[in-house]
Amino acid sequence: MADERGLVLVVEDDAAIADLVGRYLRRDGFDVHVVTDGRIALTEVRRLRPAAVVLDVGLPGADGIEVCRALRASGDWTPVLFVTARDDEVDRVLGLELGADDYVTKPFSPRELVARVATVLRRARGLPQEVLEVGGTRLDTGQRRVWAAGREVSLTATEFELLTQLMRRPRQVLDRAQLLSLVWGYAANAGTRTVDVHIAQLRAKLGDSSPIRTVRGVGYSADPP
Structure with a gap:
């Protein structure tokens, strides 16, 4: 069962990074599920219905860009925060056809990543009625x-x-x-x-x-x- 702050799906094939991100997210009150393959990630998003997805760009099976594109094409607007190794990929990962919510570039501060996940979720959970x-x-x-x-x-x-x-x-x-x-x-x-x-x-x-x-x-x- 997810914690109060919700479940975050971490899609990362580097075990050390996945462990670090998972530990910081859990410390901040999130439940965390980690997968290492893009195709598995698509299945897990549909099965788990996470509050947000932390998605590495470079993945086996299907890369992060393919995963995000497939989610958006199916009408799934789960908030996605990309993790990218190169700053010159920023325009691509936030590209018009993808619909990502935010990104961090490696190397990144785990605290900053958690802050950005929390901010994306705050946006997703609504504003006063207007x-x-x-x-x-x-x-x-x-x-x-x-x-x-x-x-x-x-x-x-x-x-x-x-x-x-x-x-x-x-x-x-x-x-x-x-x-x-x-x-x-x-x-x-x-x-x-x-x-x-x-x-x-x-x-x-x-x-x-x-x-x-x-x-x-x-x-x-x-x-x-």
């Missing part, structure tokens, strides 16, 4: 649903909260540091690149009705057309 509308985009925080130009759009927990923070403050320009603090919380050392990649994902999903405007050299705002 219905927000800016231009052709409508967002319901209670139902955790978004519509753009009348069509429903599937967002990750991170994308959803990022859009919520912008739509709560129409026409107000938020710089990247503010968005990191509002959305990523004390994992704010994720870096401004993370904000830019998630903004790109949101715009691609919302299409022509996206209310997100770039203010060059400053940040982003949600503006009616």
Whole structure:
């Protein structure tokens, strides 16, 4: 039975890293299940229904990118935090077709990874009830649903909260540091690149009705057309 904070599925083929991550997550109140193979991970996500997945990119069987793509293609939006060995993979693991929620690069601090898992879960578990509308985009925080130009759009927990923070403050320009603090919380050392990649994902999903405007050299705002 999972602890109060929920079950985290750790998908990592390096036994030392898996053990370290597992120990820190358990110390913070999470239940942990570890698998070492990408194909097994897909089966275990469907069987265990974890609260979140910590997913290494380089895996035997199927790599982390394939695993995340398969989950999203099947309509499974379990929060995913990628572990990647190279910083130059960041755009790829947070790519538009994947829908990852966050990432850490090796070598990483186990405490930082646990903080990021907790932050992703906080986002996934809901916001106060609000219905927000800016231009052709409508967002319901209670139902955790978004519509753009009348069509429903599937967002990750991170994308959803990022859009919520912008739509709560129409026409107000938020710089990247503010968005990191509002959305990523004390994992704010994720870096401004993370904000830019998630903004790109949101715009691609919302299409022509996206209310997100770039203010060059400053940040982003949600503006009616």
